[in-house]
Amino acid sequence: MTDTLTWQPLELTPTDLGVAPGAAALAQHLGSATAEIDALLVANKAIVFRGFGVTADTLEPVMDRLLPNRLAYVHGNSPRTKVGDNVYTSTEYPQELTISMHNELSYAAQWPTRLLFFCAVAPATGGATPVVDGVRWLAALDEEVRAAFAGGVRYRQNLHAGYGLGKSWQETFETDSRAEVEAFLAGAGCEWEWKDDDGLRVEAVRPSTIRHPVTGDEVWFNQSDQWHPAALGDETARELAEILPPEELPQSVAFADGTPIPDAYAVQVRDRGLAAAVDVDWHEGDLMLIDNVLVGHGRRPFTGPRRVLVAMSD
Incomplete structure (x- = not known):
């Protein structure tokens, strides 16, 4: 069992996966390593993909591998903008506010099992996505x-x-x-x-x-x-x-x-929940996949034009 007191999301880079940087290489690897990624997600609760150079234009194939059945944000209560095929902006609250920890749609009869965050524009300062181990919370x-x-x-x-x-x-x-x-x-x-x-x-x-x-x-x-x-x-x-x-x-x-x-x-x-959370700072092109049952998430205040997209799947 994961030690909840020292838990951190797993970070994966192109070197870790033995692939060249780039969204195409990442998507190809994910397509052949579905079971491996599934096991890593359950074991680590959250995975950060960093250094792959994914852009908004090259995101779709990667998202298709990680979220094979993307869901609409039906019955969602937070303000968002739909920007693609069941792809949304992260919660659009004023940037000076903290968004407290939560599991997506935990108030609903059905909730997504996975969430994928993608950083299209990194904030000037702050703006981390805190994640919390639900057992520790x-x-x-x-x-x-x-x-x-x-x-x-x-x-x-x-x-x-x-x-x-x-x-x-x-x-x-x-x-x-x-x-x-x-x-x-x-x-x-x-x-x-x-x-x-x-x-x-x-x-x-x-x-x-x-x-x-x-x-x-x-x-x-x-x-x-x-x-x-x-x-x-x-x-x-x-x-x-x-x-x-x-x-x-x-x-x-x-x-x-x-x-x-x-x-x-x-x-x-x-x-x-906020005190027990671990902050994930964003760099443009980063992705974070989380198990929406094992991990809650939120948002720290920020300055500058932060743009993080989110999608979910069952």
């Missing part, structure tokens, strides 16, 4: 907090129809068809209600931890802190409270039975 929490979350988490969303705070339901589900949205939500085990203003209210209960299907490791796997106003900071939480009542917030969270999650619990989850 779980162990870092107080026993009182782990016990309180044992029953799961109830997520709540208020999605507007085109005007309002947060994302619209059309953006969230990448469709303007109510029937398609309802079919998706029914399949995902969600409860929903169409509001008088054509907005949509959604609720779903999900687990707070899961076990990896291969390793059996139990990991922290929820986004309760990101959905909790307290983890946004006192000023932001206060401003939201002045604008909207709790039941109308774009997103909120409670324990599975509806009991409020104490502010201190949400802040502890956020802070200890």
